[in-house]
Amino acid sequence: MDTPVLSWLLNRSLLLPLDSAQHPELRLDLLGTKASCLQLAATRNVNIILQHYNFSGKLTNRHSGDEGMGLLRTAFAVISCIIILENLLVLLAVLRCLRGRRWVYSCIASITLSDLLAGIAYLCNLCLSGSKTFQLSPQLWFLREGILFIALAASTFSLLVTAIERYSAMVRPIAENEASKTLRLRGLIVSCWLLALVIGLLPLLGWNCLCDFQACSVLLPLYSKDYILFSVVMFSIILLGIIGLYISIFHLVQASSRQSSSRHGRRRSLRLLKTVLMILGAFILCWSPLFVLLLFDVFCETGACAHLHNLDWTLALALLNSGVNPVIYSLRSVEVRRAVGSLLCCCCVKAGLCKPGSCLVISDINSGSSTESSLSPKHWELIYKTLWPSPSAGAERAAHLFCNKSR
Known part of the structure; x- marks a missing residue:
């Protein structure tokens, strides 16, 4: 293939607008063998990704509104x-x-x-x-x-x-x-x-x-x-x-x-x-x-x-x-739910968004029930009120111990 024609094809491949349809003249298989194609792609003399998208038809009906x-x-x-x-x-x-x-x-x-x-x-x-x-x-x-x-x-x-x-x-x-x-x-x-x-x-x-x-x-x-x-x-x-x-x-x-x-x-x-x-x-x-x-x-x-x-x-x-x-x-899984709730509670206490007694801090997650068990929201509410009816020093210490235990 003549050098001027090759240069024209390369320039067209680099300047191809995104709203263009398929252009058969841009197909890399027309530029030579697979080896020469890979060499051109390796030296970035041709936009290989653009060529593949064009050949597959993904550039068809592509408009500027598709950008961003x-x-x-x-x-x-x-x-x-x-x-x-x-x-x-x-x-x-x-x-x-x-x-x-x-x-x-x-x-x-x-x-x-x-x-x-x-x-x-x-x-x-x-x-x-x-x-x-x-x-x-x-x-x-x-x-x-x-x-x-x-x-x-x-x-x-x-x-x-x-x-x-x-x-x-x-x-x-x-x-x-x-x-x-x-x-x-x-x-x-x-x-x-x-x-x-x-x-x-x-x-x-x-x-x-x-x-x-x-x-x-x-x-x-x-x-x-x-x-x-x-x-x-x-x-x-x-x-x-x-x-x-x-x-x-x-x-x-x-x-x-x-x-x-x-x-x-x-x-x-x-x-x-x-x-x-x-x-x-x-x-x-x-x-x-x-x-x-x-x-x-x-x-x-x-x-x-x-x-x-x-x-x-x-x-x-x-x-x-x-x-x-x-x-x-x-x-x-009640154990996963307890773990997530306890982690959120720790973050809440550390950030100062809530008091230790206002949320549940589970200290016995590792002794909980199996993954097949479940507790209803009413049961959780009862646990909250039973464990910490009001903010207290005990709850504060429990929160501190749990939130700062080793990872």
């Missing part, structure tokens, strides 16, 4: 901040008050951390979207998208570990020291996070479609369709496994309650079913639209899938799962 935050994106940003704050609150409460308790709280902490990461990743995605997308290097683009995949993988793996541990405890109840079990489980959770990190960063490590336009996704123009298919299939299989494990757990609990003929056993099995349905139902409802859209993306020809160009609403729906999870844990 906008009302909808601002609302999503506010929701992301709320999700970050609530997951941070639950995570700090669990680490501060329940870290030495049952092994299940290590799993809850892991899931909460992944939800916190998802909120941060989505907020960063919003801030770096629009015209800022084309100012990123390919490495930063892969990192921006990869953090969301890391959060999804870590959350899914943590749910799987929780299901496996609960199932094995019921099928083969082996006497094991709680401390050693917690230590073993934490090692397993760390391994899950390392695996999630590798899976989320695979495109950054080389499994991508840079300059291989026909193999690229429409929704994520620099991601290989093979990688997206691998991710969706893997997460779907894990989810089906989790559902199967929890169904087996419920049947075992139900059979055990029938044998014991105790009302408490029946209530416990019913409560377990409700908790499982809430967690799995929220996960399926929030993530299924994104999985379905990604599957359509994999099997749809580039240029023939105009309905796939908008990923925002499915990502926002998936993000809601990160906001629902801490609410479920707080509603279904």
Whole structure:
């Protein structure tokens, strides 16, 4: 190709307005081989991200009104901040008050951390979207998208570990020291996070479609369709496994309650079913639209899938799962609820916004009931009035001891 023509194409790629439709003359596959394309991208002589977005059709019908935050994106940003704050609150409460308790709280902490990461990743995605997308290097683009995949993988793996541990405890109840079990489980959770990190960063490590336009996704123009298919299939299989494990757990609990003929056993099995349905139902409802859209993306020809160009609403729906999870844990676990309430009370007392006697400071969280137990608001109100009917020196000392105990 003549040098003047090549220069004209490069200039067009750098000056392409965001409201333009597809321009076939800007396709990098017309500039030469994949090797020369990668060389041009590496030297920043051509905007490789812009080229991929143009080829996938994501620049079609893109107008200046799409730039900036906008009302909808601002609302999503506010929701992301709320999700970050609530997951941070639950995570700090669990680490501060329940870290030495049952092994299940290590799993809850892991899931909460992944939800916190998802909120941060989505907020960063919003801030770096629009015209800022084309100012990123390919490495930063892969990192921006990869953090969301890391959060999804870590959350899914943590749910799987929780299901496996609960199932094995019921099928083969082996006497094991709680401390050693917690230590073993934490090692397993760390391994899950390392695996999630590798899976989320695979495109950054080389499994991508840079300059291989026909193999690229429409929704994520620099991601290989093979990688997206691998991710969706893997997460779907894990989810089906989790559902199967929890169904087996419920049947075992139900059979055990029938044998014991105790009302408490029946209530416990019913409560377990409700908790499982809430967690799995929220996960399926929030993530299924994104999985379905990604599957359509994999099997749809580039240029023939105009309905796939908008990923925002499915990502926002998936993000809601990160906001629902801490609410479920707080509603279904009296210990988590106590820990969160105590942490809020400590912050309130330290900030001088309330007196120590005006809120509940739990000094016996570690001796509370199991995660299947629950207290109604009336019971909490009765506890408040019974423990501290009025501000007192005793309550003040209790608040001081609890809020300043070692982390």
